[in-house]
Amino acid sequence: xxxxxxxxxxxxxxVASKAEQNLTLWYSHQDNSFINxxxxxxxxxxxxxxxxxxxxxxxxxxxxxxxAQYGGxxxxxxxxxxxxxxxxxxxxxxxxxxxxxxxxxxxxxSTAFADRKYWGxxxxxxxxxxxxxxxKLVSKPARSWESLxxxxxxxxxxxxxxxxxxxQDMYYFIPFLSAFNGWPITDNQISxxxxxxxxxxxxxRDLAKQKxxxxxxxxxCSQADFxxxxxxxxxxxxxxxxxxxxxxxxxxxxxxxxxxxxxQMRSMKSTFVLSLPNYSSRPxxxxxxxxxxxxxxxxxxxxxxxxxxxxxxxVSEHLLGEYKKQAKGxxxxxxxxxxxxxxxxxxxxxxxxxxxxxxxxxxxxDGLSAEESAEYMQHIATQQMRRLKNE
Numbered sequence: 001x002x003x004x005x006x007x008x009x010x011x012x013x014x015v016a017s018k019a020e021q022n023l024t025l026w027y028s029h030q031d032n033s034f035i036n037x038x039x040x041x042x043x044x045x046x047x048x049x050x051x052x053x054x055x056x057x058x059x060x061x062x063x064x065x066x067x068a069q070y071g072g073x074x075x076x077x078x079x080x081x082x083x084x085x086x087x088x089x090x091x092x093x094x095x096x097x098x099x100x101x102x103x104x105x106x107x108x109x110s111t112a113f114a115d116r117k118y119w120g121x122x123x124x125x126x127x128x129x130x131x132x133x134x135x136k137l138v139s140k141p142a143r144s145w146e147s148l149x150x151x152x153x154x155x156x157x158x159x160x161x162x163x164x165x166x167x168q169d170m171y172y173f174i175p176f177l178s179a180f181n182g183w184p185i186t187d188n189q190i191s192x193x194x195x196x197x198x199x200x201x202x203x204x205r206d207l208a209k210q211k212x213x214x215x216x217x218x219x220x221c222s223q224a225d226f227x228x229x230x231x232x233x234x235x236x237x238x239x240x241x242x243x244x245x246x247x248x249x250x251x252x253x254x255x256x257x258x259x260x261x262x263x264q265m266r267s268m269k270s271t272f273v274l275s276l277p278n279y280s281s282r283p284x285x286x287x288x289x290x291x292x293x294x295x296x297x298x299x300x301x302x303x304x305x306x307x308x309x310x311x312x313x314x315v316s317e318h319l320l321g322e323y324k325k326q327a328k329g330x331x332x333x334x335x336x337x338x339x340x341x342x343x344x345x346x347x348x349x350x351x352x353x354x355x356x357x358x359x360x361x362x363x364x365x366d367g368l369s370a371e372e373s374a375e376y377m378q379h380i381a382t383q384q385m386r387r388l389k390n391e
Contacts, residue, residue, distance in 0.1 A: 021046075021047060021048045021049065021285070021289065023076060025074060025077070026053045026063070026078075027053075027054055027078040027079065028054070028079050028080070031310055032054065033310055034310045034312055037306060037310070038123070038302065041296075041305065046289070048289060053074070057080075060077075064277070065089055068277065073277035073278050075276070075290060076293065077276075077277060078272055078274050078275075079275065081120060081122065081270040081271045081346050082345065082346050082350050084111075084112055084113075084114050084273065084346050085348035087275075090275075092275045092277055093119075093277070093279035093280050100118075100121065101295070103298075104298065104315050104316065104317070105315060108122040108271050108315040111125075111271045111343065112273045114348070119275055120273025121273060122271035122273050123271070123273065123297050123298075124272050124306060125271040125272075125314070125338075126238040126239075126269060126312060126334075127271065127344075128337060129171075129175060129238075129267035130238060130241070130255070130334070131235060131257050132234045132236055132240075132253065132255075133232060133233045133234075133254075133255060134229060135250070135251045136229065136251050137229065141253060143256070143259065144262075149210075152210070152212055156211065160231065161211075161212075161225065162212050162213070162232055163232065163234065163235065164213055164222040164225055164234050165222055166217075166219040167213055167216075167217065167218075169218075169219065170354060172235060175257055175266060175267045177196065177197060177200040178264075178266040178267075178342065179259070179260040179261075179265045179266075180199045181196050182194055183342070184350070184357065185345045185347075185350060185353060188347075188349070190378070190385070192357065192381060193378035197377070198374050201370040202370050203260065205364065222236075223236060226244075227248060238313075239312070241254070241330075241334065242310050242311060242312075254333045255333060256336060256340065266341055267337070268344040270343065271315060276290060300318070303315065303316045307319065313335075313338060352384045352388075355384065359377070
């Protein structure tokens with residue numbers, strides 16, 4: 001009798017222990033179906049609960065930095081690859097090279113590399129901007145800003161905004177800078193005080209002054225207005241494609257970003273990576289689960305499932321090539337814009353450049369000249385780099 005009770009107790013605690021296996025994952029990707037798909041498929045093979053916490057893209061960086069400083073970091077995070085430049089401040093753990101599957105494309109893998117180590121595992125790639133349009137309002141999408149501006153009055157007369165995007169987010173400013181042959185990191189140095197930056201600032205600001213875009217309408221507002229037919233065009237990321245498609249159906253059009261004076265706008269592109277805060281301090285059993293999940297998300301079968309359900313591009317070199325060959329219609333545009341986009345640096349210099357551009361642009365809106373604002377951007381970046389070296 002006593003022996004049976006002991007066996008039952010052992011079985012109970014064993015089952016309870018297995019049921020209590022839990023991981024927490026923070027993420028910032030708009031497409032919930034992408035994250036849920038990964039987690040649900042993983043749960044089918046493992047007796048585990050993964051708690052999900054979604055943050056706005058503008059907030060997740062601050063949340064992780066605060067968590068690293070005051071405690072409370074999750075087991076897993078999925079975020080844009082440029083965050084890995086902040087690996088020390090975020091307390092990210094190095095990814096062992098033998099965790100990577102061989103089929104990951106070298107450009108995708110390189111996005112997780114900083115300071116001679118890997119700090120994340122690429123899960124999907126793209127994260128670049130596109131031109132969306134409402135087919136009810138636009139019969140043929142504009143290929144240039146000159147063409148789009150020439151048609152603006154027909155929309156304004158109907159109380160429709162010609163185009164919308166998250167104007168205050170400097171990620172959306174970068175394609176304009178690129179069209180003037182500028183880029184924030186040149187020869188591995190932060191390069192903001194340039195004639196190209198000045199020209200791009202003036203052009204960008206002038207669009208708001210012409211009421212072509214609502215400068216006060218942020219991400220959620222702009223996407224909602226586009227879906228409701230209050231905007232003819234929208235600049236948004238590939239991450240929004242499935243949401244827009246689900247809502248707008250056949251009325252959703254996708255096109256390449258328009259040219260400026262014949263020059264191509266080039267969005268930044270990156271990957272979303274799986275990173276591991278404080279992995280080295282996790283319990284042994286938890287480490288095994290984390291490693292298993294990290295290898296699971298790279299599987300060709302999982303990469304295939306994600307692309308077919310969400311149209312988010314795989315990091316598998318083979319799959320990317322196969323899907324590119326098959327692409328038609330909107331899918332073809334997704335690949336074309338991806339190839340036209342430029343990789344976003346993953347170094348801490350990019351994180352500093354983002355901050356400097358945002359502060360400088362606010363000064364420009366507050367009354368500084370474009371020339372003074374570009375100079376101020378460079379000043380902020382230089383100061384931050386000096387502080388970093390002295391820490």
